[in-house]
Amino acid sequence: MTRKNRRAAFIVLGLAILAGAIGLVLNAMRDNIVFFYSPSEVAERDIGPGARIRLGGMVEEGTLRHTGPTTVSFNVTDYAKTVTVTYTGILPDLFREGQGVVTEGTFSPDGAFTADTVLAKHDEKYMPPEVEASLKKAGRWQEGAGTPKPDAEKTQTP
Incomplete structure (x- = not known):
């Protein structure tokens, strides 16, 4: 050679x-x-205890419960499936029921999701693209509820 x-x-x-x-x-x-999993994707994938993931969706109305001085629980839904989330810490100022949220944490052996990070959307018109896609897939998306079009934000003064 x-x-x-x-x-x-x-x-x-x-x-x-x-x-x-x-x-x-x-x-x-x-x-x-994947940036985050929706509750339906979590059910499909059967994610085991201890697996660290991001869970995203909408905070279900009427499910926010304060179980301690800084501990809260709430349900995250994509309107097809729901996951109960427990979080200890200070919630973001923009966190509220009926709003989009992305949480990061792990599943416990009993199937509950324990979050160590909660991210809330930054204004009343913003919707993370992943949450929007998940809601569209579930058939729960309402036009006009998500990210505004760039021209719609601009207003002209006489």
């Missing part, structure tokens, strides 16, 4: 190893690329 053939074989082997490594990394990250 000539020097040129050895060099070409080495390059091809290196590229094959690199492609294999990239394939393994992408396969391992496949489930972690």
Whole structure:
């Protein structure tokens, strides 16, 4: 085998190893690329206890309960399925029932979701794209309730 053939074989082997490594990394990250799971997706995937995920949806009306000085529980729904969330800490100022929320935490063995982070939307018209897509998929999306169109925000003064 000539020097040129050895060099070409080495390059091809290196590229094959690199492609294999990239394939393994992408396969391992496949489930972690999701920004959050809706309650319906959580039920479909049967996520086990201790798995750390982001859970997103709407805070169900009438479910916010204060169970301690800084502990609250509430239901997150996509109007098809519902997950009960328990959170200890200070809720964001914009957190309220009927609004979009993304929580981050783990499931306990009894199926309850314990959040260590709660993210609320930043104004009355904003809807995270993932929550919007989840609501559309569930058939619960109301036009005009989500992100405003750029032209609709601009008002002209005489």
